[in-house]
Amino acid sequence: MSESNKQGLGGLRNRIDEIDSDILRLISERAECARQVAETKTASDPDAVFYRPEREAQVLRRVMEMNQGPLDSEEMARLFREIMSACLALEQPIKVAYLGPEGTFTQQASLKHFGDSAISLPMAAIDEVFREVEAGAVNYGVVPVENSTEGVINHTLDSFMDSSLHICGEVVLRIHHHLLVSDTTLKDKVSRIYSHPQSFAQCRKWLDAHFPHAERVPVSSNAEAARMVKSEWHSAAIAGDMAAKLYGLKHLAEKIEDRPDNSTRFLIIGNQQVPMSGTDKTSLVVAMRNQPGALHDLLEPFHRHQIDLTRLETRPSRTGVWNYVFFIDFAGHVDEPRVAALLEEVRLRASELKVLGSYPQGVL
Numbered sequence: 001m002s003e004s005n006k007q008g009l010g011g012l013r014n015r016i017d018e019i020d021s022d023i024l025r026l027i028s029e030r031a032e033c034a035r036q037v038a039e040t041k042t043a044s045d046p047d048a049v050f051y052r053p054e055r056e057a058q059v060l061r062r063v064m065e066m067n068q069g070p071l072d073s074e075e076m077a078r079l080f081r082e083i084m085s086a087c088l089a090l091e092q093p094i095k096v097a098y099l100g101p102e103g104t105f106t107q108q109a110s111l112k113h114f115g116d117s118a119i120s121l122p123m124a125a126i127d128e129v130f131r132e133v134e135a136g137a138v139n140y141g142v143v144p145v146e147n148s149t150e151g152v153i154n155h156t157l158d159s160f161m162d163s164s165l166h167i168c169g170e171v172v173l174r175i176h177h178h179l180l181v182s183d184t185t186l187k188d189k190v191s192r193i194y195s196h197p198q199s200f201a202q203c204r205k206w207l208d209a210h211f212p213h214a215e216r217v218p219v220s221s222n223a224e225a226a227r228m229v230k231s232e233w234h235s236a237a238i239a240g241d242m243a244a245k246l247y248g249l250k251h252l253a254e255k256i257e258d259r260p261d262n263s264t265r266f267l268i269i270g271n272q273q274v275p276m277s278g279t280d281k282t283s284l285v286v287a288m289r290n291q292p293g294a295l296h297d298l299l300e301p302f303h304r305h306q307i308d309l310t311r312l313e314t315r316p317s318r319t320g321v322w323n324y325v326f327f328i329d330f331a332g333h334v335d336e337p338r339v340a341a342l343l344e345e346v347r348l349r350a351s352e353l354k355v356l357g358s359y360p361q362g363v364l
């Protein structure tokens with residue numbers, strides 16, 4: 001390396017050191033502000049909720065709007081996500097239950113939403129996540145609700161029917177599946193593949209083309225699949241990066257999902273009713289009497305008030321009262337007058353109406 005290059009490099013490193021000192025000072029100042037916010041919240045209400053999903057969504061959206069590169073906006077928002085997570089942990093460490101075991105995509109979604117400073121606890125089933133939040137053992141829960149390839153996760157929708165919890169947020173995660181093996185396994189020795197049935201469905205064509213003769217063994221989660229192949233030299237697992245890292249597995253093939261836009265939407269559940277963030281969604285469950293035109297009657301006010309439906313699901317009712325049960329998501333917040341007017345009308349036409357929550361549209 002030439003002398004002038006060395007000096008150039010030294011100069012750049014000095015500049016980076018100076019910038020890091022500034023970043024350090026500013027992050028500490030920010031953390032101090034967040035701590036003071038906590039004091040102010042507690043002074044006016046001893047049971048104050050520290051975590052404010054609408055405020056966090058606004059902070060992240062602002063960062064993404066202001067960012068001018070060279071880092072891309074998502075990357076920048078992820079960094080700020082971690083700063084906020086650490087600041088919030090200073091106020092009050094947040095406890096989150098997610099559909100486990102460790103290494104699942106739901107854990108990844110929880111990390112994406114709450115950052116690394118939240119304490120996250122794996123649960124064995126979706127209804128356990130609901131129960132832990134209801135019992136107050138944790139502050140929030142994270143459950144999957146729909147996948148772009150495979151559709152809705154009925155278990156989650158059904159859990160809402162008997163629950164008083166609110167939806168406080170959503171996270172959308174791009175799902176990349178990999179074919180994972182332990183260190184010593186060779187491609188032509190794989191005779192068995194473990195995964196969750198949803199993941200098999202999302203990789204069906206790829207498997208038919210590349211491993212038509214391997215036995216496909218469904219297990220309770222991708223992370224469980226990864227755990228099993230650790231000790232089986234003739235087996236592979238379909239799972240994501242978190243599971244691969246957790247069990248130290250090698251990638252035999254990457255991104256084997258049939259659709260490149262394969263993504264899963266997760267919901268954050270809690271006891272909180274979240275104020276408006278500016279770009280929000282609302283979820284409802286509505287029961288209609290079993291009569292001709294019921295669905296038309298239900299949807300007509302949405303059309304008239306020009307409210308954007310983002311999802312409509314039908315579930316069979318489990319009681320006499322809920323004849324036809326619809327799960328509806330739309331753009332807007334219950335505190336907006338046009339949404340309040342819409343809900344008044346829907347309430348008159350429905351036999352039951354439950355607002356599951358208004359929450360910020362997923363930012364990251």
Ligand SMILES: C=C(O[C@@H]1C=C(C(=O)O)C=C[C@H]1O)C(=O)O
Binds near residue numbers: 033
């Ligand atoms: C600082 C606050 O509390 C928490 C921390 C936030 C942050 O670090 O920016 C944002 C929202 C809250 O989850 C606040 O309410 O403003």
